Amino acid sequence: MEQTMGTQGTKPAGMSDAEWEVRVDLAAAYRLIAHFGMDDLIYNHISARVPGPEEHFLLNPFGVLYEEVTASSLIKVDLDGNKIDKTEENINPAGYVIHSCVHRERPDLTCIIHTHTTAGVGVSAQAEGLLPLSQTSLLYWDLIGYHEFEGLALNMEEQQRLLADLGPERHMLILRNHGLLACGRSIPEAFIMMFYLEQACRIQIAAQAAGSLHIPPKEVQQLAHKQAMTGLGADLGTREFAALKRRLDRLGAEYAV
Numbered sequence: 522m523e524q525t526m527g528t529q530g531t532k533p534a535g536m537s538d539a540e541w542e543v544r545v546d547l548a549a550a551y552r553l554i555a556h557f558g559m560d561d562l563i564y565n566h567i568s569a570r571v572p573g574p575e576e577h578f579l580l581n582p583f584g585v586l587y588e589e590v591t592a593s594s595l596i597k598v599d600l601d602g603n604k605i606d607k608t609e610e611n612i613n614p615a616g617y618v619i620h621s622c623v624h625r626e627r628p629d630l631t632c633i634i635h636t637h638t639t640a641g642v643g644v645s646a647q648a649e650g651l652l653p654l655s656q657t658s659l660l661y662w663d664l665i666g667y668h669e670f671e672g673l674a675l676n677m678e679e680q681q682r683l684l685a686d687l688g689p690e691r692h693m694l695i696l697r698n699h700g701l702l703a704c705g706r707s708i709p710e711a712f713i714m715m716f717y718l719e720q721a722c723r724i725q726i727a728a729q730a731a732g733s734l735h736i737p738p739k740e741v742q743q744l745a746h747k748q749a750m751t752g753l754g755a756d757l758g759t760r761e762f763a764a765l766k767r768r769l770d771r772l773g774a775e776y777a778v
Contacts, residue, residue, distance in 0.1 A: 544592035566616035582610035622680035632711035658721035709758030
């Protein structure tokens with residue numbers, strides 16, 4: 522038996538409403554990353570913690586395009602990488618290495634997004650990393666750290682160094698010569714942080730191509746970050762993510778199934 526959830530698609534029997542809501546929003550995040558050109562064929566990953574004491578989280582099935590991800594296709598795993606869902610599909614091993622350690626050690630962060638975009642990798646390969654060039658680059662300035670490239674993320678020992686670079690308070694990492702990582706206290710928060718981190722990288726590449734650069738004064742940099750963190754009266758990302766889900770619905774994206 523299946524229970525109809527209106528605009529939230531069809532929830533499988535035995536699944537909590539809270540888990541289904543997370544699945545729908547996570548599937549929407551996958552579709553939106555593809556919509557904005559931040560996906561990389563079948564690679565990269567977005568995870569979200571499943572509500573409850575079990576410390577389970579959701580990842581995409583390896584080999585599926587972001588535009589194909591649905592709420593029901595996401596795979597639930599435990600912190601050791603064991604599949605909880607009955608499925609023949611598997612997860613990306615690199616996805617497990619990166620996401621499991623953050624979910625284990627940073628319970629305040631419920632969603633993690635990793636990308637390999639041209640602009641993100643381009644900035645990650647620059648010696649000075651992300652520059653305070655634009656309002657966009659300053660939004661979450663104090664929440665960004667850096668992690669050195671160690672090859673494909675398949676080495677479990679790298680988890681310790683990744684966590685050290687993320688630290689107890691940062692939400693984002695620029696992975697040197699690799700890409701971007703954004704973590705949020707909710708799926709909307711992680712998405713909006715990744716969206717604007719990506720935009721900041723695109724702006725930087727464009728500005729550098731144009732010639733000399735102007736850097737705002739330090740006190741203005743700090744003010745812009747402080748203003749952004751207020752959420753302008755709402756939790757970070759909630760207004761934007763709700764609006765973007767409406768866009769997906771208008772486009773007929775069947776993510777909530």
